[in-house]
Amino acid sequence: MxxxxxxxxxxxxxxxxxxxxxxxxxxxxxxxxxxxxxxxxxxxxxxxxxxxxxxxxxxxxxxxxxxxxxxxxxxxxxxxxxxxxxxxxxxxxxxxxxxxxxxxxxxxxxxxxxxxxxxxxxxxxxxxxxxxxxxxLTLLQKVQAESELRNLRAQLDPHFLFNNLNVLRGLIRQDPAEAEEYLTHFAALYRFLIRHKDDDFVSLAEELRFADEYVYLLRHRFGAAYAFRQPLLPPGGLARQLVVPGTLQLLLENAIKHNAGDEDDPLVVTIEATAGTLTVRHPRRPKLTPVDSTGTGLANLRERYQLLTGQAIRVESTGSEFVVTVPVLAALTPAAAC
Incomplete structure (x- = not known):
């Protein structure tokens, strides 16, 4: 009993x-x-x-x-x-x-x-x-969610490190000076990840600066095979809008990984930010050799947004285009927080 x-x-x-x-x-x-x-x-x-x-x-x-x-x-x-x-x-x-x-x-x-x-x-x-x-039960769910988030973050960081060290190894053999420049940008990116490894959110402004650095690395690896377009963003307010850190790095990497680029006809990857969403879109050009992928990256991103915001990311895949849209949250001002 x-x-x-x-x-x-x-x-x-x-x-x-x-x-x-x-x-x-x-x-x-x-x-x-x-x-x-x-x-x-x-x-x-x-x-x-x-x-x-x-x-x-x-x-x-x-x-x-x-x-x-x-x-x-x-x-x-x-x-x-x-x-x-x-x-x-x-x-x-x-x-x-x-x-x-x-x-x-x-x-x-x-x-x-x-x-x-x-x-x-x-x-x-x-x-x-x-x-x-x-x-x-609420406390247990919170602890469980925090544990899941720690696990998801742990899966993202080694993935990022492994890919970029491979790139750096190739550059060291071909052009040591270029490798040094690449390493400078790579170190700046990894400092960003370390600085925000325990943060649930970063400002959209910081995330876009991170994306600019990451695009620099991609351009030095792939040349003009991939083009990155960022339409004029709404003036101001980027520092007061929040996204999950590393969102753009994962989506840009996903686009490069699964789609073929061509210097004569580059794959155009577009980053669009609004007051409520952040979108990455690009044409679908599957590589001739299928990529060995478990789909973990996008699945992790989906789970992190669900756990942290209660909102789902939106993935639209048609025959000609692949689009991922994530929610952008408004940061509380000091007055609103009170």
Whole structure:
């Protein structure tokens, strides 16, 4: 059988309930039985109702909600109801010095009367327990989401490092001076990733500066085979709009990885930013040799946006064009945050 231990706050809630309840119940007892018997009756009410509620909320209900113990708990419900009726009828007759009449109908009435007596406290503690469980679930979901985000970030960084070290190795052999310049830009990019590795969001302005550096590396690797176009962005406000860090790096890399470029007819990759979205679009030109890909990068990006914003990224793939649109969030101003 399951026995849920009441927390300190549960006990304090019950303790806070009784002064309010006594202010309502005690005058009725005094009017009928006088102060001496009324005091004894009130004390018995507190003890009997508290015991019934704690047995119900922390004993019977958890077992009734657990399939493994439900059958046994149903039997205990019968015992609980019988004990409730007997203690209510017999106890008050003894404490208040009133006549005691036993019959099956009287027992049923006592069970019902006692349920009305402890019902308010039972509802209060049951509601509190539900609220506590919801809080724990919310905290658990938050911890789980943070853990998932850490895992997703860990998968992105090695992918970025591996690809660029391969490029750098080739440049060192061909042109050491160019390799040094490439390394300078690569180091700046990796500083960005390290600086924001624990950040959920960066400003759109920072993300676009990161993209400019990344495009520099791509141009030095592929020459004019790929062209990058960035239409005139809306003036101002970029620092107050937020995206997940590394979004553009992943989308640009994805475009290069899966599509063939040609210096005579370059693949044009367009970056478009609005007040509410950031979009990367390009024509579909699948490479002749299929790329070995698990699809992890785009899937990770999708999960990060879902976890952090509750919004989905939009992927549109037609026969001629591939478009990915991610949500852009508005940063809270100090006044709004207050």
């Amino acid at each position: 399951l026995l849920t231990r009441p927390s300190r706050s549960d006990v304090l809630t019950a303790a806070a309930y009784w002064p309010v309840a006594a202010a309502v119940i005690l005058p009725t007892y005094v009017a009928q039985f006088g102060w001496a018997r009324a005091g004894a009756g009130m004390l018995y009410t507190v003890l009997l109702d508290s015991a019934a509620v704690f047995a119900l909320v922390f004993g019977l209900l958890p077992n009734l909600l657990t399939p493994r113990y439900r059958g046994r708990a149903l039997g205990l419900v019968v015992v609980f109801l019988l004990a409730s009726g007997l203690l209510y009828g017999g106890g008050y007759a003894l404490v208040l010095n009133t006549p005691l009449h036993w019959s099956p109908m009287a027992l049923v009435k006592n069970i019902i009367r006692h349920a009305f007596s402890y019902g308010m406290l039972a509802v209060l503690l049951t509601g509190k327990r539900y609220f506590d469980v919801q809080q724990r």
